[in-house]
Amino acid sequence: MKTILTGIRSNSVLTLGNYLGALLPMVRLANEHSKDYNVHIFVPDLHSIISDVDGDLRENTIRTLKYWLAAGLELNENIHIYRQSYVPAHSELCWILDCVATMGETSRMIQYKEKSKGQESCNVGIFNYPILMAADILLYDAEFIPLGEDQFQHIELARNLAIRFNNRFNAEIFTVPAKTSDQVKFMEVDTAIRIRDLLNPEKKMSKSTVAEGSKIMLDDAPEKAAKKIMSATTDSLGKVKFDMFNQPGISNLLQIEALVNDLPLSEVVAKWNGETKYGELKKAVAASVSTMLSDFQARLANISDDEVYRLLEAGEVYANKIANAKLLEVQKAFKLR
């Protein structure tokens, strides 16, 4: 059986953007494929510590796993949930792959350039994390890795390392992950989903943006979220139209309305097209978002820590078994064993 692998960092509470753009599509994909694929959902906690963590990382990890369940992940025996740092083989393989990767290819990573920009002294983890990511993927022979477009270059790096390693030892030790073009086909999602910042809709909504009114957090009280929608920046054109370039604020509201209600964007756009009272659209979106949040939060409150720990216990035994077997093959290839 082929493997799908995915994860989201748990450095803080997630936003509506993370939910609609990442969590929900990944849950759909997992539910759709978990009869025919092994689905690995892991919390990349070692990746978290390359940057600041808001609160207690262990608690954030448990909360993020509850998000997956509250977002509708249907559990079965093919779904494996684990924490990266509980499977030491990730770090070990990372070191070995460090000795396979070149400075040239790693220095070309755009994320590294962006994340290190303006930092007086950037930690080595920011440079090295794409190699850890390659280890996360290659340990489990994962073929499909549903991620945002910003991570495609890292998938290509993992592919190159797998190919180079296999060639060097003249053996098919690693499964080469699918090309990014095939990853996109597999995901069948609009990779262009980018929920915008409510106050500055030219930018995307980000959890690290300081202005409270810019973002809806998954733990916002529904009334508070509704107020943020009512205060969202729009434009002075006075006519609803889906046009991200000229009317990003209004277009963002239409996009949110469609995704939250699981409706095709075209249907929502057709319904509101030409409306001159922006307040009416805002009221509708505010109601949709607050209903979504109260349902989500009610589901979240019903998931106990114990349930998550039980899943982790089983998932981590499984992950260690698979990962250690792969690591041993790699160690043998290098004559470490």
Ligand code: ATP
């Ligand atoms: P940060 O400000 O810390 O970068 P972020 O909100 O951008 O936070 P990430 O941790 O970078 O979140 O990304 C987590 C996942 O959410 C990724 O898959 C990313 O593609 C997706 N994502 C982030 N922001 C949005 C958004 N505004 N709309 C849709 N998807 C998003």
Ligand code: MG
């Ligand atoms: Mg980001």
